[in-house]
Amino acid sequence: MATNDVRENVREDLEPMADETMVINLGPQHPSTHGVLRVRLVLDGERVVQAEPVIGYLHTGFEKTAETLTYQQCNTITDRLDYLAPMTNNLAYVLAVEKLVDIEVPKRAQYIRVLFSELTRLASHLVWLGTHVMDLGAMSLFFYCMREREVILDLIEAASGVRMNPSYFRVGGLAYDLPDGFHEKVQDFLKDFPRWMKMYRNMVDGNPLINERLKGISLMDRETCYQYGVTGPNIRATGIPLDLRKIDPYCFYDEMEFEVPTRTEGDAYARFWVRFDEMYESYKIVEQVMQKISPRGEYATRDRKVALPPREEIYGNMEALIHQFKLVTAGFPVPPGEVYQAVEGPRGEMGFYIISDGGPKPYRWRARTPSYYNLQTMPIICKDGLVADVITAIGSIDIMLGDVDK
């Protein structure tokens, strides 16, 4: 069909040719795949016939390694699973072991755990917001998000000593008490944060880029979520208020007042706003929990069979020295049994299943990482979409490859 309209001619050229498909590998070294994810795409023109994620490029054998480490040492592995949200990984793990050993953790330590879980969620969502919007083509928000994330990482560094893999939560409590001046630092952060959120909202709300690239794209329905075990903001974007902080509270989350944002559309746009609104709720929890914790106080259980004694005590007390020596060299025995404990991570249900045979090392150590199950829906949500929407889908289900490949 000859026509003078150039655009019409081009469109005709782009029409998919019958029975001709092409296999394209997206990744594993593609920046928009947020790590080393390879997607094997079967394309019919620009249309996706099949999208199959191929994983394992970051497989490090954490589950095997954990079987050779003591329970306290395993903590360091959990950081490296979802390295954007190390604190919630720590939390799931230590709660699981604490349930097996059956120890009481001081209330203040539990509050501080809540504080850092929410700060981690904010940091993780900031990275998601920046990278997701950058995938769509908006560059500047990424820099602001990374800048503000650095403020949160500074808080984490102040408490734990490191930015990225803190291992701050230990079985029985925390590694150390909060540092001097920590409360003021958090107050400064709390003062600035609403201003930043307002700026982000101004940048994305009503932005044609966000609206047109996200609305109606990569649809996920309720049944898919149930079938695949999709959790976190992804399932809440289909209208199900499944949030472990509300339905199965741990660490006194039931004392906090916060909403669980949900949307019903189940598309990338809904997921975007669920995560965005969640950041306000995390902010509210941080604000509340700061009212409850004192700058100094109990930060770990007094059960010296499980938690290391403080440094001062070791220097002057023989008992403490023995406990420290035993814990560092042999670890503590855990009664035989099995346990599953899950917490609400930024990406969904982060759980640990541990089988103990009574020794100081786990017999079986299983990480139920949310991204692994969320990513499985990719063939469904990418089907019949465009190649550009595959990138949107990867960003909108918010995967973390350290989490997927373990």
Added chain:
Amino acid sequence: MKLTDPEILDRLQTRFPGSLEVVPSIDQPTVTVPREMLLAFAEHVKRVEGYVMFNDVLAADWFPARPRFEVVYHVYHPEKYQRLRFKTFVDEDQPLPSMVDLWAGANWPEREAYDLFGIVFEGHPQLTRIYLPDDWEGHPLRKDYPTAGPRVD
């Protein structure tokens, strides 16, 4: 964890008399199901009891005990907010029915169990290695697999 469906174990035992073994557990209702009944049990749990949400499939190696492997299934009731764990025991040469038709999310975890333990799931659409390369020898999460990798003599 909260227990909102405490009669679940009684109901399951009435439905499958004499074949289930209730395992004392500190976190959620747990039963051991014989391998032959696994598929029927899983179907009942999903379609009748309403545990429609998939959570996890994993394996553990009890070498040198027999049967060697324990395969654990975690499912979830999204309205009652209740978890359920059922498990079964298999040997190296015994296949298990795949749960992919019931819970599509079992696809990758079953491939993982095949990859790292060598457990075969019958009826799985694509039972290939998921983490390790296809030409990898051995199954690393088995207890008789050395931590430092395969031995080179």
